[in-house]
Amino acid sequence: MVRCLGRVLLMLFLTILPFARGTFVGFNIGTQVSSLPAASDIVLILKNNQISHVRLYDADAHILKALSNSGIDVVVGVTNEEVLGIGQSPSTAASWVNKNVVPYLPSTNITAIAVGSEVLTTIPNAAPILVPAMNNLNKALVASNLNFLVKISSPQSMDIIPRPFPPSTATFNSSLNSTIYQMLQFLKNTNSSFMLNAYPYYGYTQGNGIFPIDYALFRPLTPVKQIVDPNTLSHYKSMFEAMVDAAYYSIDSMNFSGIPITVTETGWPWLGGTTEPDATVENAETFNNNLISRVLNGSGPPSQVNVPMNTYIYELFNEDERPGPVSEKNWGVIFTNGTAVYPLSSTGASLGATNSSGQFCIAKPGSDQDKLQAGLNWACGQGQVNCAAIQSGQPCYTPNTLENHASYAYNDYYQRMHSAGGTCDFQGTAIITTSDPSYGTCAFTGSSNATMNSTLPSIANSPVSPQSGCPASTSTSYLRILSLCATLFGFLTLLRRPF
The missing domain is CATH 1.20.58 (Methane Monooxygenase Hydroxylase; Chain G, domain 1)
Incomplete structure (x- = not known):
């Protein structure tokens, strides 16, 4: 039993390491999947791959419960359909928090609430209600004394920046200025991140050949093809970091600073239709492996080199029930039977196994x-x-x-x-x-x-492995130990960095 306790405490310690590390690559988990694995199996996949951060598009009770005591940081989502009611009614916001956040903390590490998905570009008529919804949710967190543990933001598309290149001249769509200014003020006041969905795949495929595909895939560029901002002379080695920098410069143009950007979605589809020749396994594997390596080196884009570009890959599973072209259904890195679509790099401690013993x-x-x-x-x-x-x-x-x-x-x-x-x-x-x-x-x-x-x-x-060293007869005591560890972990979550 003592040996088992030691192992449980060691596992607990290992789950804390990603928080101290400060830089991560996480995954989005969409549920428009015809054969979605059970919540417990999803968590098993995450834990076995040492994935430390996930983002949900809603507040799925089964997944949140399964994530309990996993040590995995979770961003839960307010759906676009819920934004209007929450923005109009503080009591609706309080009910949402009391149902979808309060019952799961601290055992499930909910670190942020993502309010809607690309609201400003997908349902622009809801723009006036977006920041009130964020404020109402924050007041509900304050009432529960959770506002320092759970942050609030709202993922936005690159479409809110009409001309992202060169980054130094990028600004937000002027028609959204009032809402974006209010949002940035909220993020600044609450020490929260600006959530950005940045897709080099679309930047390349819809760019009419302006940029080479190597630029979109993080591949080295020849001297002739170097991408340089003519105003700052900053060299951009990838479209991804140029997109992130365009958002930073857009924020700066509204006289805000010190608001970090979290990339809540990026990725590359591995299969497309006849009119989508760039959606291939080779390109998807290249993009995501290079993305992981770039993000986990801990540096930011040229204008914010000391700020990590924490990122969530879109996505864990293929969502075969999504409407649209073939590519829309094939962004996942793993099939629902648990096998990899393509190999992913194990660079960094977030992904893959490590072998410090050399055995x-x-x-x-x-x-x-x-x-x-x-x-x-x-x-x-x-x-x-x-x-x-x-x-x-x-x-x-x-x-x-x-x-x-x-x-x-x-x-x-x-x-x-x-x-x-x-x-x-x-x-x-x-x-x-x-x-x-x-x-x-x-x-x-x-x-x-x-x-x-x-x-x-x-x-x-x-x-459960029969070779784990913890006999089945100790399972009841083992669960009690896990419960004690969960209590300890609840205290330790207070020490975490903001998402």
Whole structure:
């Protein structure tokens, strides 16, 4: 029991690390999915991938409850349909907060409320009511003594900035000036972020060839193609950071400063129709991997180099029930069965497994073949290893041997679970090595060269491992310990940085 308590406390400590880090890449979770996984399975995917931040488009009770004690920061959403009522009635705002925020804190780490989605461009007639809605919600938080823990903002599209390039001359749409000024004043007064949806995909595909695709995908540009703001001589290495800077300059044009920008949506579709040739797996993989690397280096755009560009990728799952062109349904990085659409980089602690010990778990040479097969089956099943990398045509399939495939699966399980008590045993068919077993294009989890081949797990029926080191007979006590940890965590959330 003492060992289990130690592991629980260690896991609790690890969940606190992202808050101290200050820079993150999160994911949007849309629910227009015909076969959306159960809330508990969604949280399992997030935790196994060390995803520390998520944004919901509503306040889904099942997901919020499942996120309890997960250590994951959550942005909940007020839907566009709810904005009008909340803006007109303080009591409606109070009821919304009392229903969708208060019951879940502190065990579920709700850090922000996103009021509507691109309200100023999708339903401009609602503009006059948007800031009153934000104020009413904030008053409700104040009444519950939660205003220092939960911030309020409203995600806006790049469409509110008619001419985003060059960034230094960017300004907001003048017809929205009154509302945007009020919003910025609110954000300044409440120490909140400006939420921006910035899509280089649309900037490129709707740009009539003005900018090269390498610029949209964070690829290096040749000297001839360098993108430079003629007024500041700032070099922009990607359209993404130019978009963020355009928003900063637009804020500055209204005489506000010190309001950080959080990018609440960005991404790249991996599949499109016949008229959408740039929506490809290769482009989506390139964009999101380069995005993760760029954001997690901790620096901002040229005008705000010391301010991190915290970002939420759109999105975790493909929303196949969304209307519109083919691309609208294919922005996800993971299929609903838990397998990756394409590998994502494990750069930084937010995504992927780390291996500070330098140890790897591989199949023991000469092991019984039946036991090896059983171990492999367990790892790819109950062990929740994503075994896509060892399937035919994938980077770790060759050599096509049971020992090689078991080594990959054993190691992936071990890298993710050994800090929580998972062992390298598998009925005596596994052994620890300090030699990196990676080869060619096959990068084992925990390798310094690893990509996210195995970080998106297959959804299993049971998240509990028989090798965890915590016997089933201690489950009741284990839950009590988790409850105690939740209380401690509730106190620690008070120390978190603003979202």
